[in-house]
Amino acid sequence: MRLSCQLFTTLREDPADAEVRSHALLARAGFLHKLAAGIYVYGPMLKRVLAKIEAIIREEHASAGYQELLMPAIQPRELWEESGRWERYTSDGILFHMADRKGSEICLGPTHEEVVTDFVRRRIQSHKQLPIHLFQVQTKFRDEIRPRFGLMRGREFIMKDAYSFDASSEAMAESYATMRGVYERIFSRCGLRFTAVQADSGAIGGAASEEFMVDAETGEDAIAVCHATGYAANLERAVSRIPTPPETPDKVDMHKESTPGAKSCDDLVALFPNLPLERMLKTVLYKAQWADKDGVVAVLCRGDREVNEVKLINHLDALHLELADEKTVAETSGAAPGFAGPVGLGEDIRLLADASVEGVHGFLCGANETDVHLLDVWFGRDLEQPETLDLGMVQEGDSTLEGDGTLEITRGIEVGHIFQLGTKYSESMEAYFTDENQARQPLWMGCYGLGVSRTAAAAVEQGHDENGMIWPLPIAPYSVALLQLKPGDEAQDSLAESIHEKLEAAGIDVLWDDRPKLSPGARFKDADLVGLPLRIVVGRDAPDGRVEWSLRSGGDSEVVDAEEAIARAVAACEEKES
């Protein structure tokens, strides 16, 4: 492809609103244009990247027996009422919805469980038709609270979603395991470094779920991994062995101490330097919201640990959870924020305790009185120890649950999420089949999402340097950058043209920078910015039939015969395929 015939522009400076490298580089190279917050035009170069990612996705889904379909972006409210998600998604504000001219409410699909379940339930009667495996590549719409990081969290984005429908929980688990392999092959083939982690299933619902994280410092998700044991989990879900509490002190009567203004653990540590953080228990007050009621929940947690709100909301089976505001804290604890405690807390307040408080005695806690804390509090003597459960956040350096490894906290970009949904949607939407015994059974579902546009951004986040992007060969917009330094020079014209022709004949994507009247420096800068993995430069050695060969990822460049450069490009692209 001749660059001189393309719409191709680059910017010398980062756009002012780009916060992360992938966004800045994609925008500078003209791959991306922002139309509104979280809404982007995918330029021709980016479209090629997306097409390559999609091609890999299609191949891997096809070989796992998945059929592609295309579902509508516009969906009727009624369908979402059936699954019970309309209320939740509209109250969270994440759903783009509107009324049509007749006044019927419709939404732009943020996901397609309802539509696919409806499609399948109308066709499935018998166990003999199962399993069913479907997927699509579609634009999804989510009115995110805060779109950011360019393609990373947009309000409109491209997603591949797949669904499995099985006759039993075991068969569903098999479909799920197959898809796990599909995802590993997809991301490997895309040339990305990634980690599969256990995950919370969130709003989609369901049992087992795993996320695929592209390793990147700038990732929005924190994950806990253990290299020794292979354990990996999203921080929301991660579990660990909590370091043992310090020695129990002498038994002294519980007593009040004045602690003016000591609202945080840091303040208290300053006030009581001899008291270890592990013997301070914080009492965090939350406002929880269920479908039918609201309530305040207090969670007891060791001073050096933190409450994991996702574990808490799951345990409570609540719809929404937020830290109690000052007013609520005053009403429930009778004190300013920072002084709530488990002793003498209102009867109507549900008190839970994180496992970290287990075995802690003679501790400090809030006295439910402003500027006062209780010291030397003992479970069993001064209050009953509430039932403890894991409501905590794991920390760097914690041991794994079995104690045979150490957790490390890293970051990643979530590009894929697979779920075993079970019968949640099939039951609420009445998607049943008849089994061998004439019994009516709900379908066992799995759903498998993969962010296509986000994967492209993640690839840049993982592959770039100070000069620009560095695309992995399998998903690069073009494989080879052919730079002709002096278009119009006879020897260069004919050599570049023959290289271009031979590479295209070999089925290799080549972008020939034949733009006239451009200085060599500008050409090199643009090539570095765009980041095509293989580079062939046709320059001063053209009369001898020689060119410069180099890799965008680094290493020295070499002057070789044109035929040798072509052979190397062909070899590199073949290696990618295997």
Place this chain on the structure above:
RNA sequence: CGGGGCGUGGCGCAGCUUGGUAGCGCACCUGCUUUGGGAGCAGGGGGUCGUUGGUUCGAAUCCAAUCGCCCCGACCA
């Protein structure tokens, strides 16, 4: 939702405090020279200063409203 910031040629910014009709760099156009890491010289084009209203003889500048965009936070006691 709360707080903060910003809207000035395609992009990045200055000008605003102290009102007098807009400027710089990049990009763009023309010509000549130049061609291995963002070339030089000369000439040139392009902006109702987000929008609306107000104050004023006069508003990019002051005031108000509104729209848009960005960041931070959403209280871990």
